[in-house]
Amino acid sequence: xxxxxxxxxxxxxxxxxxxxxxxxxxxxxxxxxxxxxxxxxxxxxxxxxxxxxxxxxxxxxxxxxxxxxxxxxxxxxxxxxxxxxxxxxxxxxxxxxxxxxxxxxxxxxxxxxxxxxxxxxxxxxxxxxxxxxxxxxxxxxxxxxxxxxxxxxxxxxxxxxxxxxxxxxxxxxxxxxxxxxxxxxxxxxxxxxxxxxxxxxxxxxxxxxxxxxxxxxxxxxxxxxxxxxxxxxxxxxxxxxxxxxxxxxxxxxxxxxxxxxxxxxxxxxxxxxxxxxxxxxxxxxxxxxxxxxxxxxxxxxxxxxxxxxxxxxxxxxxxxxxxxxxxxxxxxxxxxxxxxxxxxxxxxxxxxxxxxxxxxxxxxxxxxxxxxxxxxxxxxxxxxxxxxxxxxxxxxxxxxxxxxxxxxxxxxxxxxxxxxxxxxxxxxxxxxxxxxxxxxxxxxxxxxxxxxxxxxxxxxxxxxxxxxxx
Ligand code: SF4
Numbered sequence: 135x136x137x138x139x140x141x142x143x144x145x146x147x148x149x150x151x152x153x154x155x156x157x158x159x160x161x162x163x164x165x166x167x168x169x170x171x172x173x174x175x176x177x178x179x180x181x182x183x184x185x186x187x188x189x190x191x192x193x194x195x196x197x198x199x200x201x202x203x204x205x206x207x208x209x210x211x212x213x214x215x216x217x218x219x220x221x222x223x224x225x226x227x228x229x230x231x232x233x234x235x236x237x238x239x240x241x242x243x244x245x246x247x248x249x250x251x252x253x254x255x256x257x258x259x260x261x262x263x264x265x266x267x268x269x270x271x272x273x274x275x276x277x278x279x280x281x282x283x284x285x286x287x288x289x290x291x292x293x294x295x296x297x298x299x300x301x302x303x304x305x306x307x308x309x310x311x312x313x314x315x316x317x318x319x320x321x322x323x324x325x326x327x328x329x330x331x332x333x334x335x336x337x338x339x340x341x342x343x344x345x346x347x348x349x350x351x352x353x354x355x356x357x358x359x360x361x362x363x364x365x366x367x368x369x370x371x372x373x374x375x376x377x378x379x380x381x382x383x384x385x386x387x388x389x390x391x392x393x394x395x396x397x398x399x400x401x402x403x404x405x406x407x408x409x410x411x412x413x414x415x416x417x418x419x420x421x422x423x424x425x426x427x428x429x430x431x432x433x434x435x436x437x438x439x440x441x442x443x444x445x446x447x448x449x450x451x452x453x454x455x456x457x458x459x460x461x462x463x464x465x466x467x468x469x470x471x472x473x474x475x476x477x478x479x480x481x482x483x484x485x486x487x488x489x490x491x492x493x494x495x496x497x498x499x500x501x502x503x504x505x506x507x508x509x510x511x512x513x514x515x516x517x518x519x520x521x522x523x524x525x526x527x528x529x530x531x532x533x534x535x536x537x538x539x540x541x542x543x544x545x546x547x548x549x550x551x552x553x554x555x556x557x558x559x560x561x562x563x564x565x566x567x568x569x570x571x572x573x574x575x576x577x578x579x580x581x582x583x584x585x586x587x588x589x590x591x592x593x594x595x596x597x598x599x600x601x602x603x604x
Contacts, residue, residue, distance in 0.1 A: 146498035150471035151463070160296050160468050167295045168459040174408025175456060175512075181410075182400070191397045193516040196450035199388050200440060206355040206388050207431065213358025217420020219427040224382075227257035230432050234259060234347065234380055235266045237428055241378050243345045245269045248277075249372040250362050251349030252453060253382050253432050255287065255475040256488070259347070270347065271313065271339055273368045275332050282309040288469025288477060290455040291406050296468055299323040306331050314339055336368060346376035350383045351452070352398060353429075356391050359419045360429070363402060363412040370416050374425075379418075382430045385437075386449040398452060401514040405454035435488035444525040448484045450515040457509035457519060463502055472499060479509035483522040491530055500526035535574065557591035564589065 144150065154160060179185050199206055211221045224230035234254075238246055246263065248254065248270050260270045272281045279294040280287050283305045287293030294302070306317040306328065315335045321327055348369070350360040360381055362369050373379060389395060403412040421427040440446050458464045458478030469477035473495045474485040482503055486496045500523045503509075509519040532540075546552045564587040571579045596602075 144473035144495050146494045147467075147471055147473070147502045148498060150473065151467035151502070154468045154471050155466050157468075159298075161466060163296055163298050164465055164468055167289075167292060168465050171292075171408055171455075172459045175405060175459065176408075178404045178408050178410055182404070188397055188400055189514055189516050192401050192452075192514055193450060195389060195394050195397060196515055197447075199390055200386065200446060200449055202390075203385065203388065203440065206390055207385060209355040210353055210358055210388060211431075213356065214420055214427075214429055215358075217358050219358070219420040219429055222428060222430045224430050224432050224434070226434050230257050230382060230430055230434065231259055231262035233430050234382060235263055235268065237378070237380055238263065238268050238345055239266065241345050243268075243343075243378075245271065245343050246345040246347050246380075247271050247273050247339055247343045247372050247376065248347045249273045249349075249369045250351075250364060251347065251382055252290065252475055253349050253384050253434075254347060256384075257382075257432065257434060259382065271343070273336050273339065273372050274364075275329070275366055275368065278332060278336070279305060282306065282313060284309075286470055287475060289458060290453050290476065290478070290480070292455075296470070299325065299328065302328055310335055336371075340368075340371045340375050344376050345378045345380070346372045348373055348379065348381045350381055350387055351402065352395060353383055353388050354390075354392050354395065355388055357419055359392070359417050361395065362414075362416045363399075364414045364416070365407060365412060367414050370414055373416055373418065374422075377424070378426045378428070380428045380430065382432055384432050384434070386451075402452055402454050405452075405456040405512070405514040435490075439484075439487045442487065442525075445483070445487050445522055447517050448480065448487060448522060450517055451480050451484065452515060453480075454514055456512040456514065457517075460508040460512045461503075462506065462508070463504060467502070472502065474499075479503060479519045479523075480517070483517075483519055483526060486526055486530075491526070497530045500524075500530060533574070554591065554593055557593065560587050561589050561591065 182188065214221050222233045224233055244267055246268060254260070263270050272278050276292050276294040277287070279297060279302055283294075283297070285294070289295040297305070300323045303321055303323040307321055310317040310331070313335070315338045317331045318334070321331055348362065351363045352361040353359070354361070360383070362373065364370075389398070399411070399415070403409045418427070436449060439449055455478070457480050458469075461479050464478040472478065472481045472485065474481045476484045482499045486499045489496050491497045503520070503523050505520045505523060507520050510517070513519065546556050567584060567587060569579070569584065570576055571584070
């Protein structure tokens, strides 16, 4: 069963993207879906005259929280504990998985339902539970499609965005029975019929499962409240019906006060689904009657990201996916090419920071962008994604030939005399410049023309003609 954790061992982004752009069905599905959401987002954002002020408020609340993270996390722990919940701290994926598996085992159950948690995908929780004999069932409709299809999520908000209706019908018909209630006879690919099949399948699952695992969109430090925003209502079933609820949440999801939520309840739905308000907002504080509640606070590289002055702004992210929907690279390459549960522009800056840039894939992610800046414009918490991309490119390992080339270029460009000499030499040798560069440099000329080198540089022309007067 797919859990959608880190796709370690995947080739680098350029190879993945080159293969993905050959898939015309994928490109069609992605273009249709991203353009629809993009249009809806643009029109509801335009309705708010104070959108820019809201954006600034969101940015400042998040920055303030991140600067005082330790204080607010301790306040949250105190509030959750006072309300009857249990708080666990997990430094990395392994520790988080061990804590969750231990909590599930203590209940004596071997199945769990899951909702709204990218953090559990990030740590590979489903696979870790499977190793302990525990089956995890996704209950978010798109996550269910991904899990039944033994697939990987490819979008933050719509993990099955790369699938169309007829593909979903096939997956339901072939796989639902082996996961529980089978798909109805004669299932069509009408959205209503597909939704009904999922509803019946999931309802049976909700009513028979005693342990649930969730994420959260926000955690409020002053009250110890967790907040989940969703569209389907499945989350509410998942959060309330089981006897034990375990929430695994990244430590950056914190907000200091209940009032801060007001800003994000406007920013998030408009940016993600293009709605004025999300259909379901669930909040819970500590343990409710008849239910045990555990909160697992996940670091997994986040404090390391926080230590980077430029890169830390990625922790403001509220996972709305607006940056994915406007990104020309994501639209063509799709989410799988990023090899991470966080695809698109935010994945290109968050994943290499969380995982480090040792693997070829992670080192290639800061280059998975044209730096057009559309992501920055769309981001509701004003994360300057291009700035972080460039910062990370500076930190990535570069091939020796490239380093030598850059050093030579720096030597030439640092001196006007050397630059003028190089330009004169270039002018004299211009006849010998080939149309296509050799070796690794051909990656540049395969898709671009080499500009003509002028016989005389502007600087020399200026000197010779005294600024065009002779
Ligand atoms: S980076 Fe900004 S636009 Fe992208 S998912 Fe995060 S909050 Fe949304």
